[in-house]
Amino acid sequence: MNPFLNKRIVLGVSGSVAAYKAAELASKLTQAKAQVDVILSEGAERFISPLTFASLTGRKAYSSLWDSDAHVVHVGLGEAADLFVVAPCSANTLAKLATGQADNLLTLTALAARCPVLVAPAMDGGMFEHPATQANIQTLHQRGVQILGPAQGRMASGLLGWGRMLEPAEILGQLRLVLSRGGPLAGRHVLVSAGGTQEPLDPVRYLTNRSSGKQGFALAQAALDLGAQVSLVAGATAASLPTPHGAERIDVETAAQMAEAILQWAGSADVLIMAAAVADFRPRQVQLHKIKKNLLPQIELEPTPDILLAVAEQRRQTGRPAVVVGFAAESQNLLENAQDKLARKGLSMVVANPVGLPDAGFAVDTNRVSLLWPGGAVEHLPLLSKSEVAEEVLKRVVALLAEG
Secondary structure (H helix, E strand, O other), rough: OOOOOOOEEEEEEOOOOOHHHHHHHHHHHHHOOOOEEEOOOOOHHHHOOOHHHHHHHHHOOEOOOOOOOOHHHHHHHHHHEEEEEEEOOOOOHHHHHHOOOOHHHHHHHHHHHHOOOOEEEEEOOOOOHHHHHHHHHHHHHHHOEEEOOOOOEEEEOOOEEEOOOOHHHHHHHHHHHHHHHOOOOHHHHHHEEEEEEOOOOOOOOOOOOOOOOOHHHHHHHHHHOOOEEEEEEEEHOOOOOOOOOOOOOEEEOOOOHHHHHHHHHHHOOOOEEEOEEEEEEOEEOOOOOOOOOOOOOOOOOEEEEOOHHHHHHHHHHHOOEEEEEEEEEEOOOOHHHHHHHHHHHOOEEEEEEOOOOOOOOOOOOEOOOEEOOOOEEEEOOOOEHHHHHHHHHHHHHHHHHOOO
């Protein structure tokens, strides 16, 4: 399910102080199992050496048309590439790409490339907003070249404005999205909930749980990797997690807000994966003022909306979502409670995971789950990272959609 696995990516590096970010990008792509061929312009070599990239990628880095024994090296690199990325792309290289100049190995290879081309501009004070640069960007855009950024911020000159190259992690997310197009969930809308809700008690306190949201965010990323359109409803405890690139994120705080968001989006979704740890109870009355420490309160609780039961009713009326996956986080009687949830809420599948273990459940990076289906089938998965759990769940979702 890794969209980078064995993909050939040509990374062009042009003359910019942001070339140091290209080294990090090359490293991240290599760690993601891509085969990265780096081409440096003459200007880029003023900032960083080919040896740096060769050391990071384990592959030869090119800087001249004449430094390889390969026959027409630019054609070989361009035609073998799955993606051609120029990061950083200086104003000069941007202009060359727009006008089809081919006076160095980087621009020659760009002309020979038969794959998606993406450029991440990086330039100083006012250069990005200049009409000539904007015209070049428009020309490239019309040809199908994807422009990544730039960001706004402080430049090497000390000026502030648009022109900073995007950070490597953001570029990596955009490349991942491009490589995922056409996957088995292409054209499908997957709705994922993640994280815990917070139920206010008074202006400064609330009831909540230990859910980090990591499993739900991993599920959103796995769905994106399969080509899905993803909407992610994130509870308050997941507020600090970065949004998977390409996902539409809706932040909520309370169970009632999560129910409203889920029911609003479920009608257009093909798949709902309800991984959020929604509070089961909330204070019947929220205090207007902070409860003082010397006044021990008696707190009366009431149930929160049962989102999956509401989805089950909507599903009976409309037939959507076609697949609904629930999560059952339990501290005892795991399989019994999960089986009961599966039956009562009309789920397509339930993911049962124990909580309270040092290596599974809340606030850790691994999980140990069992998958249950209607009819009594149970599959126990070994200890996996939450990303691996997400991949296994999405494989089953693809199969359930195929079954109709």
